Amino acid sequence: MKNDKLIARHRLDNGLELLFCEQGNRYFGDYHQVKVVVICRVPVDESMQSEHLSLPDLQKAKQLFGDQVEYRRELxxxxxxxxxxxxxxxxxxxxxxANSGAYMQAAGFASRFIARKLKEHRNRSRLHLFKP
Structure with a gap:
């Protein structure tokens, strides 16, 4: 995000903040690629404990990812x-x-997102164990 131009911020009802950064470029004549990167930093702390995410899983996530997990999407x-x-x-x-913001501002989004990232990490680790 160091060279990106921050073009908008949006605070969600659950306290998370969306950052919109421009990364577009001109690629031919007067034609451009418009590219916006959406970033949301989800804190990894005990308040995220839920039915989706146990305390041991939270501790493991904090060990793997640090104090936050980053949601990143390119538009x-x-x-x-x-x-x-x-x-x-x-x-x-x-x-x-309008479309993804409603989903992301749900009360359980943060814990579900951390749980999904933890599951993805575990699945990748298993793949590396069985590599021929």
């Missing part, structure tokens, strides 16, 4: 004329908040 649209870049970028942000 992009290709072949955007120069005059339309700002409008398309704003639409990508607005549509993400």
């Amino acid at each position: 992009r649209q290709m072949a955007v004329a120069g005059d339309d870049v700002e409008t398309v970028r704003d639409d990508l942000v607005r549509n993400f908040i």
Whole structure:
């Protein structure tokens, strides 16, 4: 995120914050790739304990990931004329908040997200054990 331009912030009802960073570029003539990266840092602490995430799992997640787990998603649209870049970028942000924001602001999102990341890590670890 060091070279990204922060273009918007959105606070969710559950206290999480969405950061929208622009990474687009011009790739041919007046045609642009509009790319917005959505970042949400989910804290790993005991308040996240739930039916989805036990205290031992939380402790394991903290050991593996540290104090936070990062949700990251790229939104992009290709072949955007120069005059339309700002409008398309704003639409990508607005549509993400309208569609995914409702899901992400649910009370259980953070604990489910941490549990999923922990499960993904365990699955990757198993794959490495059985590598021929």
